[in-house]
Amino acid sequence: MSLSDPAFLGFFAVVFVLFYLLPGGTSRLVLLLSASLGFYVKLVGGYTAVLLYVAAVAYVGGSALQRMAAGRSRGVTFIAALLAILAPLVVFKYLGFLADAAHIELPGSLADLALPVGLSFFTFAATGYLIDVNLGLLEAERNPLRLGLFVTFFPLVTAGPIERGGRLLPQFDLNPRMSADRAFDGLRLIFIGLVLKVLFADTLAVPSAEVFGDPESALPLDKLVAMIFFAFDLYADFAGYSLIAIGCAKMLGIDVQPNFRQPFLSQGIPEFWRTWHMSLSFWVRDYLFMPLRAKWRRSGHRGMIAATLISFTILGIWHGAGWQFVIYGFAFGVLAVSSLYTLKYRDAAYARLGVPQAVVRVIRAVITFFLFALVLVLFRVNYLGDAWLFYRDIFSLDLLRNIWDGVGYALFRLGDAPELPIVTGYWADWFLIGAIVVGDILARNGVTLAKCGRSMHAVAYNLGFAAVLYLWMSSSVAPPFLYYKF
Amino acid sequence: MSGRVAKVFSEVLGVDAVRITDDTSPDNTPQWDSMAAMNLVVAIEDEFDVRLSTAEIVSMRTVAVVKKVLATKGVVDA
Numbered sequence: 001m002s003l004s005d006p007a008f009l010g011f012f013a014v015v016f017v018l019f020y021l022l023p024g025g026t027s028r029l030v031l032l033l034s035a036s037l038g039f040y041v042k043l044v045g046g047y048t049a050v051l052l053y054v055a056a057v058a059y060v061g062g063s064a065l066q067r068m069a070a071g072r073s074r075g076v077t078f079i080a081a082l083l084a085i086l087a088p089l090v091v092f093k094y095l096g097f098l099a100d101a102a103h104i105e106l107p108g109s110l111a112d113l114a115l116p117v118g119l120s121f122f123t124f125a126a127t128g129y130l131i132d133v134n135l136g137l138l139e140a141e142r143n144p145l146r147l148g149l150f151v152t153f154f155p156l157v158t159a160g161p162i163e164r165g166g167r168l169l170p171q172f173d174l175n176p177r178m179s180a181d182r183a184f185d186g187l188r189l190i191f192i193g194l195v196l197k198v199l200f201a202d203t204l205a206v207p208s209a210e211v212f213g214d215p216e217s218a219l220p221l222d223k224l225v226a227m228i229f230f231a232f233d234l235y236a237d238f239a240g241y242s243l244i245a246i247g248c249a250k251m252l253g254i255d256v257q258p259n260f261r262q263p264f265l266s267q268g269i270p271e272f273w274r275t276w277h278m279s280l281s282f283w284v285r286d287y288l289f290m291p292l293r294a295k296w297r298r299s300g301h302r303g304m305i306a307a308t309l310i311s312f313t314i315l316g317i318w319h320g321a322g323w324q325f326v327i328y329g330f331a332f333g334v335l336a337v338s339s340l341y342t343l344k345y346r347d348a349a350y351a352r353l354g355v356p357q358a359v360v361r362v363i364r365a366v367i368t369f370f371l372f373a374l375v376l377v378l379f380r381v382n383y384l385g386d387a388w389l390f391y392r393d394i395f396s397l398d399l400l401r402n403i404w405d406g407v408g409y410a411l412f413r414l415g416d417a418p419e420l421p422i423v424t425g426y427w428a429d430w431f432l433i434g435a436i437v438v439g440d441i442l443a444r445n446g447v448t449l450a451k452c453g454r455s456m457h458a459v460a461y462n463l464g465f466a467a468v469l470y471l472w473m474s475s476s477v478a479p480p481f482l483y484y485k486f
Numbered sequence: 487m488s489g490r491v492a493k494v495f496s497e498v499l500g501v502d503a504v505r506i507t508d509d510t511s512p513d514n515t516p517q518w519d520s521m522a523a524m525n526l527v528v529a530i531e532d533e534f535d536v537r538l539s540t541a542e543i544v545s546m547r548t549v550a551v552v553k554k555v556l557a558t559k560g561v562v563d564a
Binding site for chain 2: 135
C-alpha cells in the first residue's frame, strides 16, 4: 500500500476522522501508534519486528544515556546502542554486498533476507535521536508510546522525511483541535503530491525505464533524453511522496520539515544538496560532516575536503549496497569540493566577460542540473557497467551525429529516420518537464497555489483531480515510489 | 549585541554586530553555513583561549548556546 494508492487515502481518511473524534492525549497516541503498526504490518508482515526492535533500542539506549553522567561508561553505552540500532541496517542492506566484496558465500537464510521497507529512513531517524540525547541536545523520551510513534509514524515510516526527535516529539501531545485551514493546507499538499506522483512521475518513468532497461540498444541521443527524463521522474516521484507524507502529518496537527525546495534552480552542487532530499542531507551534515569538520577544524583545506568526501560517500552508500552507490556519493563529494573552491574564479570569469547576472543564474542552474543528472545515472542503472555505456555514448561524437541526422530528417527529410524511439515517441513529456520548471520558478518567486485566488484553486484542483483519477483508473498496478526500496 | 562573542561572530560572518543576538543561528543567518561554522569555532577558541570538544561544537547551534558553553569553561566576559 503506497501513499499514492486510493487504499492508503481511504485508510488515512478513517484515521483522520477517528483522530479528531477522540479526546487529545493518550487515546490519540494509541490510535496513531496502532495505525502506524497496522500500516507497516500490511506492508511487510513479519519484518515489522525490525521496526519494533529499532524503536526499542532507541528507547532503552536513550533512557540509559539520560541516567548516566558523562564518562567512559556513558561512551561505551552510546557506542553499544549505536551498534545495536545500526545492526539491522547492516544485516538486511549491506551484508550481501560486504560478503561479495570479501568473496564469502552467505548461507541461504541470510542471503534471502528481504529489505524491510523504509529501514534506512527509520534507522536514521532513531540514530539521530540517540545522538541528540548523547550530546545533551535532547532529553530522552520517557513515554515508550511517544518514542514508538516517533520511529513508526505511518506517513514517514516508508520514505521519510527523516525527522528529528527534537522537532517531532514535542508535537506528540496531540491536542490540536480540528482546524479547517490546517486540514485544507494538508489536503493541498496531498493533492499536489498526488499530481506530481501519478501524473508527472509515473508518466516520465516509462521512457527512462525503456532505455535504462536495455541501454545497449539505445542510441546516444535517446540515452541523453532518458537521463534527463529520469532526473525529473525521480524529483516528481520523491517530492510528490514527500508532499503527501507532510500533508497527512499536517492534517493530524504535526508539522514535518520540507524535503525539497526547487532543487533544479540551484546554483551549484552544494546548494543542490541543501534543496534536494533535505532531511537526509541535513542529517548527514549535522551528524557526520559537522563532527568530522570539528575534529579536523585546524587542518585547513585538507580537513574540509576530507570531511566533505567522506560525508558524501556515506550519503551515497546510504542509498544502496553496491559500488555504484559508493561512486555516486564520492562523485558528489568531488563535485561539491570543486564547486566550493572554484566559485570565486568562476565569478571572476563571468564578471570579466560581462555576462548579465540573470544569464549567469540560468547557466549555473543548467550546469548544476546536468552534473546531477549525469551522476544520477549511477543511481538508476541496474549494473555499474551500464553507466559506462551511458557516459561513453553521451560524450561521444555519435550524439552530435544523432542530433544532426534527426534535425535533417525532421526538417528536410534527408536520409533515413534515425532510430530514436524515446525522442520521437515521448516528445509530449517535455511539456511535463516544462511545467515542473515553471512551477519551481514561480514557487521560488513566491507564487504558489496556496496564494492563488479561489477560482484558480478550483480550476487547478478539478484538472489535477481529473488527471489523477483517470490515471488511477487506467493503471492496473500503480508503480511504487522509487525511494521505497531504501 | 556587544561583547567579544558578538565581535567574533561579526568578523567571521561579515554581519553587523548589532544584528547578532542570542537567537542568531544557522537557520536565520545565511552567512552561518557549514564552512563559516568551523571558522567561527577556531576564532572562538583563539579569542577565548579555550579548547572545545566535538560534542560542544556540534551543540553550538545558537549564539546563546555558544555563550553557555563558554560559561562552563570559566569565560565570564563573553
